[in-house]
Amino acid sequence: MNSSPDSAGPAAGRSLSRAVLRQGGARCAALCAVGTAATAAGLLLPALLGHTLDLLLARAPAARWIGGCAGVVALLALLDGCASVLSGTADAQATAWLRRHLTGHVLALGPRAAARFGAGDLVARLVGNAAQAGTAPGALAALLAALAAPVGGVVALALLDPYLAAVFLAGAPVLALLLRSFARDTSACVADYQRVQGRIAGALAEAVGGFRTIRAAGVEDRETARILAPLPELSRAGHQMWRVQGRAAARAVTVAPLLNLAVLAVAGLLLARHRLSVGEVLAASRYAALATGVGALVGQLATLARARAATGRLAEVRAEPAPGYGAGRLPPGNGRLELRAVTALRGGRTVLDRVDLTVPGGTTLAVVGRSGAGKSLLAQLAGRLTDPDAGDILLDGVLLGDLAHAELRRAVAYAFERPALPGTTIEDTIAFGPTPATPAAVRSAARRAHADDFVRRLPDGYATRTADAPRSGGESQRLGLARAFAHGGRLLILDDALSSLDTVTEHRIAQTLLTPDPSRTRLLIAHRATTAARADRVAWLDAGRVRAVATHQELWREAEYRAVFGAGPENGESACGAGMARGTDGGAEAEAGTEAC
Template identity: 45%
Template structure:
């Protein structure tokens, strides 16, 4: 069994109580539907014979009422089954994406994830009701065939002529629709990803005057989307056309045989009407083609969702992290990004409580090294040890508590400014949030906000420097052993950077700090400097010692030498 099929079964099982209610309603409708023509035939025959028609009529009315109630229950239960299954599956998809971390973000762009989580998950959530349709439709068809045989066995022979044709069409349809659904949703995901990228870079597009070219780029997958959609409906239309020829032919044949039976006295007038209704039930076997087409769409969607679950998780164990001062070791770290070796056999030991600046020319792997040190990006090979413990054996929750990262563009998570600073799995006291805001020099502009720390993030417009200071505050208040600052002060001026750096030194006293540095001032203020060159550590030492190398000085251009 394919993993995507296991996903379908697992999704259906998640709402098994509601699915059980839906199944009971469907099965009752099936059984009542098979009884309905018999009772209708009984009423007609008693009317013709004028012999005790009241009882069959009352039973018919009761049966119709019960069928109506079952249909109402089916509609309510069906809607709840779909909504519940979709919500739970989407929760699992987003949880998996977050567990995948940065590698998952590179493998599945934002627009593609949204397409899989919204459209594909919605299709997969219909797996349970679709499977019930596949069970109930053959049951009522089988009941119709049995009833036709009881009325006159010759009627079944007429119907049997069309069964091989239906089987052949169904087999072809489900295979073709599964393939086309995958192609359609793949193009849809690519289109969504390009659109999200364009929206994110709207200002750049406008400034560069490349709107027309960007529109062309975003809409490039549209032709593939159109072709897949057109071929899908053409496949279903062709199958429906064949069936539309087959169904009337079978109906005429059954009516002719039943009519002859009435003339010969084998079939009553009521049974003639019942035979027509039972033929309709038997012909529901043909509706399996539509159900199978939907199953093909569902399976194609399940394959798209399953790709996210098939992506391997970053290494992580379940061991707790022993206490320690914060010594971070990188042993034999190699990182490959987009097919290019960014870091090659990097060895680095960062003493506890020290501040280490990472410097190097553009493209030498500074950010990649910071992300690996911050346990955000797993390396292709090598080990990351914190206080002698290999982080690959430690639970991810423990690692996240021990290492905090502040990014160049922090995400505004939470409902309010205060929640954004204290955002995380563990509770952070308001006093810790305020202390962190003061350390990052965010307290001043927060005090000017309408509701201070309680100001909603929705609709709040912040400058790049203000956003970075909130991100710094969030990293400070976590109480981590190691704090990684990935270009986290790039949007503030040099004077503000000096003030924030001094305050951060005080707030993070005793905490191991790793800083991606582009300014000489930042490197000069660090205890040690790791100089990266072509993916390797060219030198590791104090800033004033490295200044003796002209190539090191050239990294900073005409920036002034020394510490502020």
């Protein structure tokens, strides 16, 4: 499920890196300017200190120079504060852009994103990796400013005396090799660390989604062990990062002092020959320290390595092609749906195989079949939540891929078995859609979905916060249905959206839902015989193919069809009799049982 950060290709990573850097924009330019100014002030300070020391040794007036040194120190503190603010805001802006951009891309990918990466790993990428990748603009600007210090230090040494610069440059290649090795090794171990983090996040998300099953089975300890199984690998990657940084620091501690000592030794000889003053020797020691100061460079390179690895993981997500949309509009129609030789593969397996299916406009078609027959995938394809691998899908004669995004979403409404319920309040949740529904439409839809009564019993009615509203699975389904009803559309797709309702409520909603409406087509994914019985016709899916299209009563004569609903060949007729005898008062349950046959 997870892959290496570079699997999206270097080009994709570089493209995303450039986009992230552009988001820093003016702040990064300002950060570079502030950093360069701070470097210039830092380079000026040793010269001022050296000259001040010479004046003090000569007992000459030095008050102005002491004041100048104090001013430069204050300026450095101010510039450091400005750099911190600019770096933080640039990182925050880049991180926010990454999360907005990639969240939108993930939503555009739809179910394919979770299938490709896993929900937990996607969250890890969009939260943790986006924050790390967002540090790239600030780190790059800081690195450019930090590079100015060694360069400026070498130039300043050359201005004091060319021999000082020559001594330093003799050992500079060693420092360059040290930094190059550090950057390469850090990138590799950081990539491993982030990859393992993603695996842990993916396993945790799976466990959270199935926590009731885990608790019911009493296997909490086993699941905890499974989730944390990659911890040793994570530990190895983390320790490797510290070892890489430790080796770089150790080498720096070895090389840098030797270069400093060499520069000071030459400066001492030049002092003895009266080519340098005591103050200039002091300045030379400071410039040598600036020129060999790889600590700041190591820190910025480490940040950039983490940002690069994180950007690579985000580039994987971005490289997944999102479905494109046309600019077409639908002609007047009532939602005639056509699937022509539609084939869909998932996980290398053919789930739907050359499916041909027509749903006449204004009718209701139930899709039934055993588990794994492809019912839910067909529902996703019908409203273009995902695309087929082959074949065409048309709505009122127009290919779904040719429609504008807004046009398609206005035309198709969905209700699901486990609906997501976004929105601050219950009213917001029902109104949520391409165009928010009016309060009157919200209440009308809630009444049609038989949700109005329980919503009014909530503490604040329709103004109750959705997250705080106690509700059962069936009540959640009714809110999802109300949202679908509130937004109209010419095609309504219900993916087992009545499964958690009690029999009476299901029957009442079905009566509302299936009231003749020639302006709207309804596609029902049915797992209950009662639901299939209420449809105009039934499409029977078997092994990814449409085995038959007929009424439920006609198909019920087939033993294999009855077996889809758990009714064996010997009790098909008795099931009908039991349904009709379920009640003698003409109530909803008796009627529902009769219609199942």
